Amino acid sequence: MPLKVYNSYSRQKEIFTAITPGHAGMYVCGPTVSGESHLGHARPYITFDFIYRYLVFKGYKVRYVRNITDAGHFEEEGRVAEDKVTKKALLEKLEPMELVQKYTNLFHWAMLQFNCIEPGIEPTATGHIVEQLNMIEKIIAEGYGYEVNGSVYFDVKKYAATHDYGKLSGRIIDDLLETTRELDGQEEKRDKADFALWKSAAPEHIMRWKSPWGDGYPGWHIECSAMATKYLGARFDIHGGGMDLLFPHHESEIAQSTICNHHSPARYWIHNNMITVNGRKMGKSYNNQIKLTEMFSGNHPLLTQPFDPMTIRFFILQSHYRSPIDFSSEALQASEKAMKRLWEAYEVLKKLAIGNGVPAIDMELDKKIVQLVNELEEFMDDDFSTAKVLANLFELAPIINSIKDGHIPTGAVSTDTLQLLKSSFKIYLEDILGLKSSTANDNSALDGVLQLLIDIRKEAKAKKDYATSDKVRNQLLSLGIALKDEKDGSSTWNFE
RNA sequence: GGUCCUGUGGCCGAGUGGCUAGGCAAAGCUCUGCAAAAGCUUCUACACCAGUUCGAAUCUGGUCGGGACCUCCA
Missing domain, CATH: 3.40.50.620 (HUPs)
Structure with a gap:
Protein backbone atom coordinates (compact mmCIF):
# COMPACT_ATOMS: atom_id res chain seq x y z
CA MET A 1 0.00 0.00 0.00
CA ASN A 273 -2.41 23.38 11.40
CA MET A 274 -2.58 25.59 14.48
CA ILE A 275 -3.74 25.12 18.04
CA THR A 276 -6.31 27.73 18.92
CA VAL A 277 -7.74 29.03 22.17
CA ASN A 278 -11.39 30.04 21.90
CA GLY A 279 -10.95 29.91 18.15
CA ARG A 280 -7.89 32.15 18.17
CA LYS A 281 -4.43 30.99 17.27
CA MET A 282 -2.22 30.56 20.30
CA GLY A 283 0.54 33.08 19.98
CA LYS A 284 2.45 35.96 21.37
CA SER A 285 0.44 38.65 19.65
CA TYR A 286 -2.86 37.37 21.10
CA ASN A 287 -1.38 36.97 24.56
CA ASN A 288 -3.13 33.63 24.96
CA GLN A 289 -0.28 31.17 25.03
CA ILE A 290 0.03 28.49 27.66
CA LYS A 291 3.59 27.45 28.27
CA LEU A 292 4.39 23.75 28.32
CA THR A 293 5.60 23.94 31.90
CA GLU A 294 2.24 25.49 32.80
CA MET A 295 0.40 22.70 30.98
CA PHE A 296 2.30 20.08 32.96
CA SER A 297 1.80 21.86 36.28
CA GLY A 298 -1.75 23.10 35.74
CA ASN A 299 -0.63 26.53 36.83
CA HIS A 300 -2.57 28.72 34.42
CA PRO A 301 -5.97 30.47 34.61
CA LEU A 302 -7.28 28.54 31.60
CA LEU A 303 -6.39 25.20 33.15
CA THR A 304 -8.54 23.37 35.66
CA GLN A 305 -5.85 20.77 36.37
CA PRO A 306 -2.35 19.68 35.37
CA PHE A 307 -2.08 17.65 32.18
CA ASP A 308 0.26 14.78 31.54
CA PRO A 309 2.41 15.19 28.42
CA MET A 310 0.94 11.96 27.06
CA THR A 311 -2.56 13.37 27.41
CA ILE A 312 -1.49 16.34 25.32
CA ARG A 313 0.10 14.06 22.74
CA PHE A 314 -3.07 11.96 22.64
CA PHE A 315 -5.20 15.10 22.31
CA ILE A 316 -3.16 16.16 19.29
CA LEU A 317 -3.35 12.68 17.73
CA GLN A 318 -7.14 12.66 18.02
CA SER A 319 -7.51 15.18 15.23
CA HIS A 320 -5.91 15.24 11.81
CA TYR A 321 -2.69 17.23 11.64
CA ARG A 322 -4.05 19.57 8.98
CA SER A 323 -7.14 20.52 11.01
CA PRO A 324 -7.03 23.24 13.60
CA ILE A 325 -7.44 22.08 17.19
CA ASP A 326 -9.26 24.26 19.64
CA PHE A 327 -7.79 23.97 23.09
CA SER A 328 -9.93 23.70 26.18
CA SER A 329 -9.42 22.17 29.56
CA GLU A 330 -12.60 20.09 29.01
CA ALA A 331 -11.32 18.65 25.74
CA LEU A 332 -8.04 17.73 27.43
CA GLN A 333 -9.92 16.04 30.24
CA ALA A 334 -11.86 13.96 27.74
CA SER A 335 -8.59 12.95 26.12
CA GLU A 336 -7.13 12.02 29.47
CA LYS A 337 -9.97 9.62 30.21
CA ALA A 338 -10.01 8.21 26.71
CA MET A 339 -6.27 7.59 26.70
CA LYS A 340 -6.48 5.89 30.08
CA ARG A 341 -9.20 3.55 28.90
CA LEU A 342 -7.38 2.67 25.70
CA TRP A 343 -4.12 2.14 27.51
CA GLU A 344 -5.70 -0.14 30.08
CA ALA A 345 -7.16 -2.28 27.31
CA TYR A 346 -3.64 -2.47 25.89
CA GLU A 347 -2.28 -3.58 29.28
CA VAL A 348 -4.96 -6.27 29.39
CA LEU A 349 -4.02 -7.38 25.89
CA LYS A 350 -0.34 -7.58 26.82
CA LYS A 351 -1.12 -9.93 29.70
CA LEU A 352 -3.47 -12.09 27.67
CA ALA A 353 -2.18 -15.65 27.41
CA ILE A 354 -2.31 -16.74 23.79
CA GLY A 355 -1.94 -20.33 22.71
CA ASN A 356 -0.90 -21.75 19.38
CA GLY A 357 -2.63 -22.65 16.18
CA VAL A 358 -6.16 -22.66 17.56
CA PRO A 359 -8.70 -21.69 14.89
CA ALA A 360 -11.58 -19.30 15.44
CA ILE A 361 -15.04 -20.43 16.45
CA ASP A 362 -16.64 -17.04 15.87
CA MET A 363 -15.54 -16.45 12.30
CA GLU A 364 -17.44 -13.19 12.00
CA LEU A 365 -15.77 -11.65 15.02
CA ASP A 366 -12.40 -12.94 13.93
CA LYS A 367 -12.86 -11.35 10.54
CA LYS A 368 -13.96 -8.07 12.06
CA ILE A 369 -10.84 -7.88 14.21
CA VAL A 370 -8.56 -8.61 11.27
CA GLN A 371 -10.30 -5.94 9.25
CA LEU A 372 -10.03 -3.31 11.97
CA VAL A 373 -6.35 -4.12 12.35
CA ASN A 374 -5.65 -4.08 8.63
CA GLU A 375 -7.28 -0.69 8.27
CA LEU A 376 -4.72 0.86 10.57
CA GLU A 377 -2.07 0.95 7.88
CA GLU A 378 -4.58 2.19 5.30
CA PHE A 379 -5.41 5.10 7.55
CA MET A 380 -1.81 6.03 8.18
CA ASP A 381 -1.07 5.70 4.48
CA ASP A 382 -3.84 8.17 3.79
CA ASP A 383 -1.95 11.28 4.85
CA PHE A 384 -1.31 10.11 8.41
CA SER A 385 -4.91 9.82 9.67
CA THR A 386 -4.05 9.27 13.30
CA ALA A 387 -7.61 10.08 14.40
CA LYS A 388 -8.94 7.13 12.41
CA VAL A 389 -6.25 4.85 13.77
CA LEU A 390 -7.33 5.72 17.28
CA ALA A 391 -11.00 5.20 16.38
CA ASN A 392 -10.25 1.64 15.27
CA LEU A 393 -8.19 0.95 18.36
CA PHE A 394 -11.16 2.15 20.40
CA GLU A 395 -13.39 -0.29 18.57
CA LEU A 396 -10.99 -3.07 19.44
CA ALA A 397 -10.78 -2.13 23.12
CA PRO A 398 -14.19 -3.57 24.14
CA ILE A 399 -13.34 -6.79 22.31
CA ILE A 400 -10.12 -7.12 24.27
CA ASN A 401 -11.89 -6.41 27.56
CA SER A 402 -14.63 -8.86 26.73
CA ILE A 403 -12.13 -11.60 25.99
CA LYS A 404 -10.59 -11.00 29.39
CA ASP A 405 -13.96 -10.82 31.17
CA GLY A 406 -15.16 -13.93 29.44
CA HIS A 407 -18.01 -12.14 27.66
CA ILE A 408 -16.31 -13.42 24.58
CA PRO A 409 -15.53 -17.11 25.17
CA THR A 410 -12.03 -18.49 24.86
CA GLY A 411 -11.43 -19.80 21.39
CA ALA A 412 -13.93 -17.48 19.74
CA VAL A 413 -11.01 -15.72 18.10
CA SER A 414 -8.12 -17.59 16.56
CA THR A 415 -4.74 -17.45 18.24
CA ASP A 416 -3.26 -16.03 15.04
CA THR A 417 -5.67 -13.13 15.17
CA LEU A 418 -4.93 -12.55 18.85
CA GLN A 419 -1.23 -12.46 18.07
CA LEU A 420 -1.89 -10.00 15.25
CA LEU A 421 -3.97 -7.86 17.60
CA LYS A 422 -1.25 -7.88 20.21
CA SER A 423 1.56 -6.93 17.87
CA SER A 424 -0.55 -4.31 16.11
CA PHE A 425 -1.43 -2.52 19.32
CA LYS A 426 2.23 -2.39 20.19
CA ILE A 427 3.26 -1.14 16.75
CA TYR A 428 0.57 1.51 16.39
CA LEU A 429 0.16 2.73 19.95
CA GLU A 430 3.79 2.70 20.98
CA ASP A 431 6.00 2.68 17.88
CA ILE A 432 3.99 4.86 15.51
CA LEU A 433 1.78 7.10 17.62
CA GLY A 434 4.57 7.30 20.16
CA LEU A 435 2.39 6.90 23.22
CA LYS A 436 3.67 5.44 26.43
CA SER A 437 2.39 4.75 29.88
CA SER A 438 2.39 8.00 31.79
CA THR A 439 3.33 6.26 35.00
CA ALA A 440 5.62 3.32 34.61
CA ASN A 441 4.94 0.96 37.47
CA ASP A 442 7.90 -1.32 37.16
CA ASN A 443 9.07 -0.93 40.73
CA SER A 444 9.22 -4.48 42.02
CA ALA A 445 9.51 -3.46 45.68
CA LEU A 446 6.38 -1.32 45.43
CA ASP A 447 4.66 -4.11 43.57
CA GLY A 448 5.53 -6.49 46.39
CA VAL A 449 4.20 -4.12 49.05
CA LEU A 450 0.95 -3.72 47.18
CA GLN A 451 0.60 -7.43 46.70
CA LEU A 452 0.92 -7.80 50.46
CA LEU A 453 -1.82 -5.22 51.02
CA ILE A 454 -3.99 -6.91 48.42
CA ASP A 455 -3.55 -10.24 50.25
CA ILE A 456 -4.45 -8.72 53.61
CA ARG A 457 -7.50 -7.11 52.10
CA LYS A 458 -8.52 -10.36 50.51
CA GLU A 459 -8.33 -12.14 53.85
CA ALA A 460 -10.45 -9.42 55.44
CA LYS A 461 -12.99 -9.72 52.68
CA ALA A 462 -13.15 -13.46 53.14
CA LYS A 463 -14.07 -12.85 56.77
CA LYS A 464 -16.59 -10.21 55.64
CA ASP A 465 -14.54 -7.64 57.50
CA TYR A 466 -15.43 -4.92 55.02
CA ALA A 467 -14.30 -2.14 57.36
CA THR A 468 -10.72 -3.33 57.00
CA SER A 469 -10.96 -4.09 53.29
CA ASP A 470 -12.43 -0.68 52.53
CA LYS A 471 -9.82 1.02 54.69
CA VAL A 472 -7.02 -0.53 52.65
CA ARG A 473 -8.62 0.44 49.39
CA ASN A 474 -9.61 3.96 50.43
CA GLN A 475 -6.29 4.82 51.97
CA LEU A 476 -4.45 3.61 48.92
CA LEU A 477 -6.76 5.65 46.74
CA SER A 478 -5.94 8.77 48.71
CA LEU A 479 -2.29 8.03 47.91
CA GLY A 480 -3.17 7.87 44.24
CA ILE A 481 -3.26 4.11 43.91
CA ALA A 482 -6.48 2.45 42.77
CA LEU A 483 -7.37 -1.17 43.51
CA LYS A 484 -9.67 -3.04 41.23
CA ASP A 485 -11.36 -6.33 42.14
CA GLU A 486 -11.33 -8.64 39.18
CA LYS A 487 -13.90 -11.24 38.25
CA ASP A 488 -11.68 -14.14 39.25
CA GLY A 489 -11.32 -12.83 42.80
CA SER A 490 -7.90 -11.30 42.38
CA SER A 491 -7.15 -7.60 42.60
CA THR A 492 -5.01 -5.36 40.44
CA TRP A 493 -3.64 -1.92 41.08
CA ASN A 494 -2.59 1.11 39.10
CA PHE A 495 -1.76 4.75 39.65
CA GLU A 496 -4.73 7.05 39.29
C1' G B 1 -8.73 45.12 1.34
C1' G B 2 -6.24 40.54 -1.02
C1' U B 3 -5.34 35.04 -0.75
C1' C B 4 -6.82 30.64 1.50
C1' C B 5 -9.26 27.48 5.07
C1' U B 6 -13.63 26.45 7.80
C1' G B 7 -19.03 25.97 10.16
C1' U B 8 -20.81 18.27 12.06
C1' G B 9 -25.31 15.64 17.71
C1' G B 10 -24.76 18.47 25.07
C1' C B 11 -19.11 18.97 24.22
C1' C B 12 -14.52 17.44 21.33
C1' G B 13 -13.75 15.59 16.81
C1' A B 14 -13.24 11.73 11.77
C1' G B 15 -15.59 11.92 7.35
C1' U B 16 -13.10 9.76 -0.05
C1' G B 17 -22.03 11.39 -2.96
C1' G B 18 -25.49 5.98 -1.14
C1' C B 19 -23.14 1.61 3.81
C1' U B 20 -25.35 5.28 11.57
C1' A B 21 -16.32 7.00 12.63
C1' G B 22 -14.54 7.46 17.44
C1' G B 23 -14.02 9.86 22.21
C1' C B 24 -16.09 12.62 26.51
C1' A B 25 -20.64 13.58 29.06
C1' A B 26 -25.72 11.66 30.19
C1' A B 27 -29.44 7.63 31.08
C1' G B 28 -30.77 2.39 31.80
C1' C B 29 -29.12 -2.59 32.56
C1' U B 30 -25.34 -6.68 33.79
C1' C B 31 -21.40 -7.93 37.05
C1' U B 32 -20.07 -6.68 42.45
C1' G B 33 -20.42 -7.10 49.95
C1' C B 34 -19.92 -2.03 48.35
C1' A B 35 -16.92 0.53 44.93
C1' A B 36 -14.05 1.15 40.74
C1' A B 37 -13.30 -0.83 36.19
C1' A B 38 -15.45 -3.44 32.34
C1' G B 39 -19.51 -5.15 29.11
C1' C B 40 -24.35 -4.31 26.74
C1' U B 41 -28.13 -0.71 25.30
C1' U B 42 -30.04 4.38 24.31
C1' C B 43 -28.93 9.57 22.31
C1' U B 44 -28.82 9.21 13.93
C1' A B 45 -26.11 15.44 13.77
C1' C B 46 -24.12 17.92 9.58
C1' A B 47 -24.95 27.01 9.65
C1' C B 48 -28.82 28.90 6.12
C1' C B 49 -30.95 29.22 0.99
C1' A B 50 -31.04 27.48 -3.89
C1' G B 51 -29.04 24.08 -7.58
C1' U B 52 -26.73 19.41 -9.85
C1' U B 53 -28.05 14.11 -8.93
C1' C B 54 -32.15 8.42 -8.63
C1' G B 55 -29.51 9.92 -4.08
C1' A B 56 -25.45 15.39 -0.88
C1' A B 57 -22.63 16.40 5.58
C1' U B 58 -19.77 15.32 1.08
C1' C B 59 -20.25 18.59 -5.58
C1' U B 60 -21.81 23.94 -7.50
C1' G B 61 -23.62 28.99 -6.55
C1' G B 62 -25.27 32.49 -2.98
C1' U B 63 -26.11 34.33 2.25
C1' C B 64 -24.40 34.58 7.23
C1' G B 65 -20.72 33.25 10.98
C1' G B 66 -15.53 31.71 12.56
C1' G B 67 -10.35 31.46 11.55
C1' A B 68 -5.28 31.64 9.23
C1' C B 69 -1.77 34.24 6.27
C1' C B 70 -0.45 39.00 4.00
C1' U B 71 4.46 41.48 10.04
C1' C B 72 7.90 37.92 14.33
C1' C B 73 5.06 33.50 14.39
C1' A B 74 4.66 26.22 15.24
Missing part, protein backbone atom coordinates in the same frame (compact mmCIF):
# COMPACT_ATOMS: atom_id res chain seq x y z
CA PRO A 2 1.54 3.30 -1.03
CA LEU A 3 1.84 6.20 1.38
CA LYS A 4 -0.01 9.30 0.30
CA VAL A 5 0.89 12.70 1.69
CA TYR A 6 -0.76 16.05 1.22
CA ASN A 7 1.71 18.30 -0.49
CA SER A 8 1.12 21.96 0.32
CA TYR A 9 2.95 22.84 -2.87
CA SER A 10 0.50 21.07 -5.18
CA ARG A 11 -2.44 21.32 -2.76
CA GLN A 12 -3.28 17.68 -3.18
CA LYS A 13 -2.44 14.27 -1.86
CA GLU A 14 0.40 12.64 -3.72
CA ILE A 15 1.93 9.20 -3.56
CA PHE A 16 5.16 9.47 -1.63
CA THR A 17 8.19 8.35 -3.57
CA ALA A 18 11.65 8.89 -2.18
CA ILE A 19 14.38 10.50 -4.28
CA THR A 20 16.75 7.75 -3.20
CA PRO A 21 14.77 4.53 -2.82
CA GLY A 22 14.66 3.35 0.75
CA HIS A 23 15.90 6.65 2.11
CA ALA A 24 14.01 9.77 3.13
CA GLY A 25 15.36 13.20 3.99
CA MET A 26 13.14 15.34 6.19
CA TYR A 27 13.78 18.88 7.33
CA VAL A 28 11.53 20.40 9.97
CA CYS A 29 11.66 24.01 11.12
CA GLY A 30 12.66 23.88 14.76
CA PRO A 31 12.16 26.23 17.67
CA THR A 32 13.44 29.73 18.16
CA VAL A 33 15.11 29.45 21.52
CA SER A 34 14.64 32.99 22.71
CA GLY A 35 11.78 31.98 24.99
CA GLU A 36 9.86 29.13 26.49
CA SER A 37 7.82 26.83 24.26
CA HIS A 38 4.06 26.95 24.56
CA LEU A 39 1.35 24.42 23.71
CA GLY A 40 1.15 25.59 20.10
CA HIS A 41 4.81 24.75 19.59
CA ALA A 42 4.20 21.20 20.71
CA ARG A 43 2.06 20.39 17.70
CA PRO A 44 4.59 20.42 14.86
CA TYR A 45 7.12 18.47 16.85
CA ILE A 46 4.60 15.80 17.79
CA THR A 47 3.22 15.78 14.23
CA PHE A 48 6.60 15.31 12.60
CA ASP A 49 7.51 12.81 15.25
CA PHE A 50 4.73 10.45 14.17
CA ILE A 51 5.50 11.18 10.53
CA TYR A 52 9.11 10.24 11.19
CA ARG A 53 8.06 7.13 13.10
CA TYR A 54 5.73 6.11 10.31
CA LEU A 55 8.36 6.55 7.60
CA VAL A 56 10.62 4.30 9.64
CA PHE A 57 7.78 1.79 9.95
CA LYS A 58 7.36 1.87 6.18
CA GLY A 59 10.97 0.81 5.89
CA TYR A 60 12.70 4.09 5.13
CA LYS A 61 16.02 5.02 6.56
CA VAL A 62 15.19 8.57 7.50
CA ARG A 63 17.57 11.43 7.97
CA TYR A 64 15.61 13.77 10.20
CA VAL A 65 17.01 17.29 10.51
CA ARG A 66 15.45 19.85 12.81
CA ASN A 67 17.18 23.13 13.44
CA ILE A 68 17.53 25.31 16.49
CA THR A 69 17.11 28.97 15.67
CA ASP A 70 19.49 30.63 18.05
CA ALA A 71 20.44 33.67 16.02
CA GLY A 72 18.63 36.86 15.25
CA HIS A 73 17.29 39.84 17.02
CA PHE A 74 17.07 38.47 20.54
CA GLU A 75 15.93 39.97 23.76
CA GLU A 76 15.28 38.11 26.95
CA GLU A 77 11.63 38.31 27.82
CA GLY A 78 10.60 39.82 31.10
CA ARG A 79 14.00 41.27 31.72
CA VAL A 80 13.81 44.58 33.52
CA ALA A 81 15.87 47.41 32.16
CA GLU A 82 19.15 47.39 34.01
CA ASP A 83 20.62 50.49 35.55
CA LYS A 84 24.08 51.60 34.59
CA VAL A 85 25.77 50.13 37.62
CA THR A 86 24.54 46.57 37.24
CA LYS A 87 25.09 46.73 33.55
CA LYS A 88 28.78 47.04 34.22
CA ALA A 89 28.92 43.89 36.29
CA LEU A 90 30.08 41.12 34.00
CA LEU A 91 27.91 38.41 35.49
CA GLU A 92 24.80 40.55 35.34
CA LYS A 93 25.18 41.10 31.67
CA LEU A 94 23.03 39.16 29.32
CA GLU A 95 25.19 36.51 27.77
CA PRO A 96 23.54 35.43 24.49
CA MET A 97 24.73 31.85 24.69
CA GLU A 98 23.35 31.55 28.21
CA LEU A 99 19.92 32.61 27.06
CA VAL A 100 19.95 30.28 24.10
CA GLN A 101 21.27 27.37 26.14
CA LYS A 102 18.60 27.83 28.77
CA TYR A 103 15.73 27.60 26.34
CA THR A 104 17.35 24.89 24.25
CA ASN A 105 17.63 22.74 27.36
CA LEU A 106 14.04 23.45 28.25
CA PHE A 107 12.92 22.56 24.75
CA HIS A 108 14.79 19.26 24.83
CA TRP A 109 13.27 18.45 28.18
CA ALA A 110 9.76 19.11 26.84
CA MET A 111 10.40 16.93 23.78
CA LEU A 112 11.47 14.13 26.08
CA GLN A 113 8.22 14.50 28.02
CA PHE A 114 6.28 14.15 24.79
CA ASN A 115 8.25 11.03 23.88
CA CYS A 116 9.49 12.66 20.68
CA ILE A 117 12.40 10.90 19.05
CA GLU A 118 15.29 13.30 18.77
CA PRO A 119 16.25 14.27 15.22
CA GLY A 120 19.35 12.70 13.72
CA ILE A 121 20.86 16.13 13.20
CA GLU A 122 19.90 19.22 15.15
CA PRO A 123 21.93 22.04 13.64
CA THR A 124 22.05 25.50 15.15
CA ALA A 125 21.90 28.69 13.13
CA THR A 126 24.89 30.14 14.96
CA GLY A 127 26.91 27.06 14.12
CA HIS A 128 26.29 27.62 10.43
CA ILE A 129 27.07 31.28 9.90
CA VAL A 130 29.78 30.38 7.38
CA GLU A 131 27.37 28.30 5.29
CA GLN A 132 24.84 31.10 5.39
CA LEU A 133 27.41 33.70 4.35
CA ASN A 134 28.50 31.46 1.48
CA MET A 135 24.95 31.10 0.35
CA ILE A 136 24.30 34.84 0.48
CA GLU A 137 27.45 35.51 -1.55
CA LYS A 138 26.33 33.00 -4.11
CA ILE A 139 22.92 34.65 -4.36
CA ILE A 140 24.59 38.02 -4.85
CA ALA A 141 26.84 36.52 -7.51
CA GLU A 142 23.80 35.14 -9.30
CA GLY A 143 22.40 38.64 -9.32
CA TYR A 144 19.51 38.15 -6.94
CA GLY A 145 20.91 39.78 -3.82
CA TYR A 146 21.91 43.39 -3.21
CA GLU A 147 23.61 45.18 -0.36
CA VAL A 148 22.40 48.39 1.25
CA ASN A 149 24.05 49.92 4.33
CA GLY A 150 25.52 46.64 5.48
CA SER A 151 22.32 44.66 4.96
CA VAL A 152 21.67 42.29 2.09
CA TYR A 153 18.24 41.76 0.54
CA PHE A 154 16.81 39.23 -1.85
CA ASP A 155 15.41 40.68 -5.06
CA VAL A 156 11.96 39.12 -5.13
CA LYS A 157 10.73 41.05 -8.16
CA LYS A 158 13.59 39.83 -10.27
CA TYR A 159 13.12 36.28 -9.05
CA ALA A 160 9.38 36.38 -9.69
CA ALA A 161 9.96 37.41 -13.30
CA THR A 162 11.30 33.97 -14.11
CA HIS A 163 10.12 31.85 -11.18
CA ASP A 164 6.84 31.03 -9.53
CA TYR A 165 7.22 33.08 -6.35
CA GLY A 166 4.04 32.69 -4.31
CA LYS A 167 3.02 29.26 -5.56
CA LEU A 168 3.53 27.53 -2.23
CA SER A 169 1.58 30.05 -0.19
CA GLY A 170 -0.94 30.96 -2.89
CA ARG A 171 0.36 34.48 -3.01
CA ILE A 172 0.06 36.76 -6.01
CA ILE A 173 3.20 38.74 -6.48
CA ASP A 174 1.42 41.95 -7.51
CA ASP A 175 -0.58 41.90 -4.28
CA LEU A 176 2.60 41.55 -2.31
CA LEU A 177 4.13 44.53 -4.02
CA GLU A 178 1.17 46.63 -2.95
CA THR A 179 1.25 45.84 0.74
CA THR A 180 2.29 48.79 2.77
CA ARG A 181 3.88 48.04 6.08
CA GLU A 182 6.01 49.95 8.50
CA LEU A 183 9.00 47.71 8.93
CA ASP A 184 12.51 48.19 10.12
CA GLY A 185 14.77 48.68 7.13
CA GLN A 186 11.83 48.85 4.75
CA GLU A 187 13.17 51.96 3.08
CA GLU A 188 16.38 50.16 2.22
CA LYS A 189 14.62 47.59 0.10
CA ARG A 190 14.23 48.11 -3.59
CA ASP A 191 10.83 46.58 -3.31
CA LYS A 192 8.47 45.92 -0.46
CA ALA A 193 8.31 42.20 -1.22
CA ASP A 194 12.07 41.82 -0.83
CA PHE A 195 13.32 40.08 2.28
CA ALA A 196 16.54 40.25 4.26
CA LEU A 197 19.35 37.76 3.79
CA TRP A 198 21.64 39.58 6.17
CA LYS A 199 20.88 42.39 8.57
CA SER A 200 23.30 44.99 9.74
CA ALA A 201 23.45 44.91 13.54
CA ALA A 202 22.67 48.01 15.53
CA PRO A 203 24.97 48.53 18.53
CA GLU A 204 22.42 47.17 21.02
CA HIS A 205 22.02 43.84 19.27
CA ILE A 206 23.41 41.11 21.44
CA MET A 207 24.23 38.71 18.63
CA ARG A 208 26.52 39.79 15.81
CA TRP A 209 28.98 38.31 13.37
CA LYS A 210 31.53 39.69 10.98
CA SER A 211 30.57 39.58 7.33
CA PRO A 212 31.78 41.06 4.03
CA TRP A 213 29.14 43.75 4.61
CA GLY A 214 30.04 44.58 8.20
CA ASP A 215 28.81 43.32 11.58
CA GLY A 216 25.39 41.80 11.47
CA TYR A 217 23.24 38.74 11.79
CA PRO A 218 21.54 36.41 9.30
CA GLY A 219 18.02 36.88 7.99
CA TRP A 220 15.39 34.54 9.29
CA HIS A 221 14.98 32.42 6.19
CA ILE A 222 18.55 31.78 5.15
CA GLU A 223 19.48 29.47 8.02
CA CYS A 224 17.01 26.78 7.04
CA SER A 225 18.09 26.93 3.40
CA ALA A 226 21.76 26.68 4.33
CA MET A 227 21.38 23.86 6.84
CA ALA A 228 18.92 21.84 4.79
CA THR A 229 21.24 22.06 1.81
CA LYS A 230 24.24 21.08 3.88
CA TYR A 231 22.72 17.99 5.46
CA LEU A 232 20.10 16.87 2.97
CA GLY A 233 21.39 18.18 -0.32
CA ALA A 234 20.05 20.55 -2.95
CA ARG A 235 16.98 18.38 -3.34
CA PHE A 236 15.40 16.37 -0.56
CA ASP A 237 12.12 14.65 0.21
CA ILE A 238 10.16 16.43 2.92
CA HIS A 239 10.18 19.91 4.36
CA GLY A 240 7.84 20.49 7.25
CA GLY A 241 6.65 23.10 9.67
CA GLY A 242 3.60 24.97 10.91
CA MET A 243 1.12 26.44 8.44
CA ASP A 244 1.99 29.90 9.59
CA LEU A 245 5.45 29.40 8.11
CA LEU A 246 4.12 29.01 4.57
CA PHE A 247 4.57 32.68 4.02
CA PRO A 248 6.99 34.28 4.05
CA HIS A 249 9.39 31.74 5.54
CA HIS A 250 9.02 28.72 3.28
CA GLU A 251 8.25 30.74 0.19
CA SER A 252 11.50 32.62 0.73
CA GLU A 253 13.39 29.41 1.39
CA ILE A 254 12.30 28.08 -1.97
CA ALA A 255 13.45 31.27 -3.69
CA GLN A 256 16.85 31.32 -2.00
CA SER A 257 17.59 27.66 -2.50
CA THR A 258 16.40 27.70 -6.07
CA ILE A 259 18.77 30.54 -6.98
CA CYS A 260 21.65 29.09 -5.03
CA ASN A 261 21.28 25.41 -5.93
CA HIS A 262 19.49 25.78 -9.26
CA HIS A 263 16.84 23.48 -7.92
CA SER A 264 13.77 23.86 -5.73
CA PRO A 265 14.60 22.29 -2.37
CA ALA A 266 11.86 19.91 -1.22
CA ARG A 267 9.54 17.58 -3.09
CA TYR A 268 6.87 17.41 -0.43
CA TRP A 269 5.94 20.33 1.76
CA ILE A 270 4.00 19.24 4.82
CA HIS A 271 2.35 21.73 7.15
CA ASN A 272 0.51 21.19 10.39
